[in-house]
Structure formats: structure tokens, C-alpha cells
Amino acid sequence: MVPTLFGVLTLTFVVTQFVPGGPVDQAMAQLEGESARTGQDGNSGSGSWNYSGRIGIDEKEVDHLTSLYGFDKPVWERYVHMLSQLVRFDLGESYFRNESVSTLIAGKLGVSVALGVWTFVLTYAISVPLGVAKAVRNGTRFDTLSSILVLTGYAIPGFVLGVLLILLFGGGSFWDIFPLRGLVSDDWDTLSWHAKITDYLWHITLPVTASVISSFAIKTFLTKNTFLEEISKQYVLTARAKGLSEKQVLWRHVFRNALLPLVTGFPATFIAAFFTGSLLIETLFSLDGLGLLSFESINARDYPVVLGTLYVFTLIGLLTKLVGDLAYMLVDPRIQFDRREA
Template identity: 30%
Template structure:
């Protein structure tokens, strides 16, 4: 198992290196909007567009050999020197560090609630198949899948923010993180994300648990007088947890990747999603690259945690250490 974990960590490093290299290659062959704008301004003022392009490349170091630029790029990535954000007039890393806590402050409770509620409802539905509670849980799952997050968020803002005034409509970033005011601001975003995420966790946990509800070892445990809680946690949840890990990691990554864009833009949360969205609108290449790399690193680390979790949850897996 130890060598399996070492191999997975090394592969995560290799995957990160390949992603960074591919990103550099795409940036190297992609025209820079700032250079095109400078050429246009030079031509419009009667100057030389070629001279303006050469001056731009010399100032940005683009006149050097590809190998030198690639080596400098990789060193900057490792040392977190990710460039300057033109739209925010600050280093990219400073902008990301300032936005990251706002993404984490709603992602962490959303992840915890989605896993706890999704697993609980799914397991209860599996052990009470074809009952009214099972049908209610299934309806809830389809409800969560059917409603788009951005539309649901707007509706909640109109009802509970504008009409009833229970929650603030505009996110106030000056409110302290650990305060009741911040909790009030995060209730609606967390509800929107949990509603969409819990559906997938519930459905898959129910489907996986149903494979073991009528299994022989479960019947044997029941015949020996094991209580329902022990049967549910030791004999049903544990074998079902291995395939569920893939779903849980995927849902968690979905919160950081797709959902963060939608929720942060709708609710005005100044997190990574809104930071990346505004950078795309402003064509701030350095900031777009930095935020994209953060999401990429989260995906690589998430898959690494998933692979390592397999070694803990299922000792029957052959890790190829021999």
C-alpha cells in the first residue's frame, strides 16, 4: 500500500507538470490581446505597428528563445510568481489569496452538508424501499437535478431577499468572516449548492446501498441480532463507500469548478469564480491563467485523495506492490 500511495503522489506531480507545460504551449501560440491593441493604437496614431509589436515583445521578454521562456515560466509557477493582473493592478497571487477565503467559506459547509445529508437520505431510502419516504427522497433528487443553480439562486433572492427581506440581496465583503452577518449572507448560496449537490450523492448512495441490503452477509448479521445502526454503517455503508468515493470527489470538484462561477456571479461573492469571470471579461490573461491553475490543482489533488482513500476503504484492492 505504501508504494501505491507513493506512485499516486508521483503521478500527481507528473500530471501537474504536463498540465503546466500544455498551458505554456497554448499561451505561446495564442495571440496576445494586449499586443494587438498596442499595434492598433500605433497604427491609428501614424506609428509603426511592427515597431510597437517588437517593443511589446521586448518588454514582456517574448523576444527570447522558447526554451528560456519555458524555463522561466516553470520557475515562476513553482515560486508562485504568476505575473501581474492588469485589471486589478496587483500580483495575480495576491488577487487569488484575497478571493480564496470567500470561495472556501461557502464551499466547506456545502461539502459537509451535501455528504452528510446525501448519504443519510440515500441510505434511509435504500433500507425503506418503495415507501412514501423513498418516493419523497427520489422526488427531491430529481428536483435538485432539474433546477439550474443560477435560476434557483435568482428566485431565492427575489423571494427571500427582495420580497421578504430575510437575507441581504447584495453581498457585503466588509462583514467579518465568523459572524452572524456572514452566516445570513451565505444561507441562500449554500442552500442553492446543497440542493443541486445532495441529489447526486443521495441517488448514488441509494443505488449502491441497494446492492447490499439483501446480501447474504447482511442477512447473516440480522439473524445474529445485529442492530439496524450497525448493519447500516458496518455492513452496508462500508462496502458501498468505495464506489461512492468517485461520486463524492466529483461533486466536491463540481462545487469548486462550475458551481463557483454561477453562485458567485449571482450572489456577488468575491471568490475565485467571480474573480475568474471578471478576468475573462477584461481579457486579463495572467489572472485567467492563475485562476485556471488553481482549479486544475484542486482537481489533481482531489483525484489523489480519492485514490488514496481507496487504500483505506477497501483492503481487498491489489496495489501491485509485489
């Protein structure tokens, strides 16, 4: 995990060295009131973090900004400084927002966590029972119709479905049922506790629906195929011969063995729920989360925020993979080689 984390940060740091229009250029463009230009009237066309040399700008101002952002130091020194900060979980200060990166991430994290957790929970809560039902009714009309619905949802991109939901239920062209901005109403603090729950669920319905529909297909068919494979094995016939009910056979015996592929896909599903398409969904439904923050920071060349959000994303991904490995080990003790040798 540690080498992977440092590898991701190092690669990102190196890539940012070659991105045209660095923070100094962005700051000078704001002062000039015009868009940043790169590769003109100067020698920043190679993509360095240096000022591109605009005519009429005081060189002392440029030198001050260069020193303020730390770009007057050698690249290796900036790299070591970045790593030393991140090791101490000090994400630094934003160049343009006058806030610490930790504060910015903490303020946006709730939106991304809400979308990610709901998407992840609903994906497993619906896909696993649906996959089991399809395996038990394999080849029936229910199996065929559910496959068509699941694959149709998988084929529709989340942001396209989001636009359709807004047109249908968000006051776009038909019914004005669900709100379109934020996770809660402006008067949320004045509501009773049950009204707060209702208000929150009302706001989260459309973005979660747009995020989760395309997630069902893979988990549903994986569950179905795994159950079909397990049902045909000898131990299932033995369990049925002992007089166990079909429910006991499925959920007490088959489910434990069929759970292994689902646990293996746990990290990928969790990470995808948090980060895949979050930018488009957050933008579409006016949700100010980490996806939108990262996108805006990349455009503004706000590198402390870019590196800070990437650091948080990578940590979450690595820890999730670790949890997935531990869960796999708990479900199937056979992979513990020390136990096998004992």
C-alpha cells in the same frame, strides 16, 4: 500528477497563443479609450499576442508594451520562463491590476473556499443519510416523494434557482430576509463573536442553497442503490441472524462496504463544489471569488492571472484525487496488492 500538471499548463499556454486580442492590444485599447479590435488594420487576425497595428499609435509605445509584457521574446523562451516560475510557486505579476497573482488569488480564495466547503459538506451530510433512508424504505411513499424532490432540484440550474431565491427572499419581489452582497456585513469587525457567526451564516445561506440543491441527486441515488445491493448479500442475513439490531447492521456492516462508491466519487464532488457554476453564483450574489477573477482575467487577456488560477485549480484537483485514492485504500485494504501477496 506531475505530467498531468505540466500537460494542462502546456495546453493552456499553447491555446493562448491563438486567442485574438492579446495583452498589448488590450493595453492600447485602454489607452485609446475604445474596445480592442483584432484582425483589422494589421496582421493579428491569426490570434497572436502582437499589436494589431492601430493607426495613430506611437510605435515606440507599442514596442515598450511588447517588451514590458515579454512578448518580444520567442514563444519557447516565454514557455520556459512560465514553467520555471510556476515550479518555484512564483505566479508572476498581473498585467493590468498592479498586484502579484499570488496576492490576487489569496484575496479571492476565501469566497470560493467558503462556497466549495459548505457545498461539499452539505452534499454528503444530506445525501448519504437520505440515501440510506430511501434504501431502507424502498418503494414506499417516502421513497417516491423524496425522489421527486431530489430530481426536481437536480433539474434546476443553480443560477436559475439563485434568481428565484433572490426574488423570494432577497428583496426582489416578496420578502427581504437575506442580504445579497458579500459574505459578511460592512460592520462585521465591530460585531461580537456570536453576532459574527450569525451574520456570516445569514450571508452565505442563499448562495450555498443555490449551489448545493442540484448536488443531492447523484450522491443520494448512488447511496441508495449501493445500500440496496449490500443489504441483499449473505453477510447481512448472517448479522441479523446473530441478533444485531437493524441500526447496527446498517451502520456497522453495510455502511463500510457501501462507502466504497461514495469514496470513489469524493474527488469529483469536491472539485465540482469548488468550480462548477462558481462564476454564475459569485456574479449573481456579488461575491468576488476566484471564478469571477478568472473570467475577468480571460476577457482582459491577463495571462499571468489566467495561468496562475488554472495552476491553483489543477493542483487542488490533483491533490484531491490523491486524497480520494488514499481514502479508498484505507476503506478497502484489498486493493493493496502487496498485502494480498503477503
